[in-house]
Amino acid sequence: MIYAVGIGPGDPDMLPHKTVLLLQKADVISGFETVLNLAEKHFNPNATRVSMGYKDQSEKLEQVGKYSREGKVCVVCFMxxxxxxxxxxxxxxxNDCHEPAPTIIPGISSAQMAASRTLTAFETSVFLTFHKRGDISKDKEFLVSALKLGKAAIVIPLPWDFMPAEISRYLxxxxxxxxxxxxxFEHLTWPEEKSYSRTLDNCIEKFSDVSIxxxxxxxxSQQS
Structure with a gap:
């Protein structure tokens, strides 16, 4: 059995109770090292930890799939x-674990935290992530269209090609x-969290890859 779980934006105390219970009993816990470090206080101390990076993630996920087929409870942690x-x-x-139906347990997204910090309602806004593979030109066009319709937008940038400064200039x-x-916002809910209030024309800084x-x-904006 493989569980795909969201471990939240960074604060380990913001994990859902069900996720904490699962991490405490899991046989195998895997994910990117930076993600695992955020939630490790909840890990079963006897669990096998399978840490991965971008270059070896296929190999490591194959290993997780093997553990799962042996009957072990496996958790893959998502940011x-x-x-x-x-x-x-x-x-x-x-594809790599050969698991067609992992059990998904939602977490709290940094998008939800950013919405809370700015009192932005999801019913009057759009959420868009550029942090993905492939062409983002259609997503960029969608963002412009949504803003011109009067929507607010919660956006995850693309390190390092389409970050807040580039997004602002494009808009x-x-x-x-x-x-x-x-x-x-950088490092939302982390001890080193930072926030910045700008307008498009003065959003020129270089922000970290953990920003929203x-x-x-x-x-x-016009009314205020």
Whole structure:
């Protein structure tokens, strides 16, 4: 049995109770090392830890699949929530672990935390992640269209090609008002969390690869 679990944005105390119970009894716990480090206080001390990086993730997930077929309870840890930006990694579980139906347990996404910090309602906004493989041109066009319709946007940037400064510059080029308000968060819920309030025309800093951006509705920006 393989479980795909979201371990949240970084604070280990924000894991769902069901996820904590699962981590405490799991035989095998796997994921990227930076992700595992965030939740390790909840790990079964006797569990086999399978840490991976981008270069060896297929090999390590094959190992997890082998453990699963031996009858062991295996957990693959995802940053945030699986359903927000984890489906490329989930596809690897299907292909490399040879597991067609892992059990998914949601977590809290940094997108939800950013929405809470900025009082941004999901029913009046869009969520978009550029942090994925392949062409993002259609996603960029969708972001512009949503903003022009008066929506707010919660955006996960693409390190290091389409970060907040590049996103802001692109939006201005596409006709979004330069004074549109944006909030950028780094390491949300971590002890080193930082937040920045900007407008598109002065969002020029280089932010970390653990950042998320909230773009206000152009209507609310014009009214304030």
């Amino acid at each position: 945030g929530d699986v359903n927000f930006s984890g489906y490329e990694y989930l596809e690897r579980i299907h 201005i080029e596409q006709g979004i008002p330069p004074k549109t308000k944006v909030n950028i 951006m909230v773009i206000s509705s152009i209507n609310s």
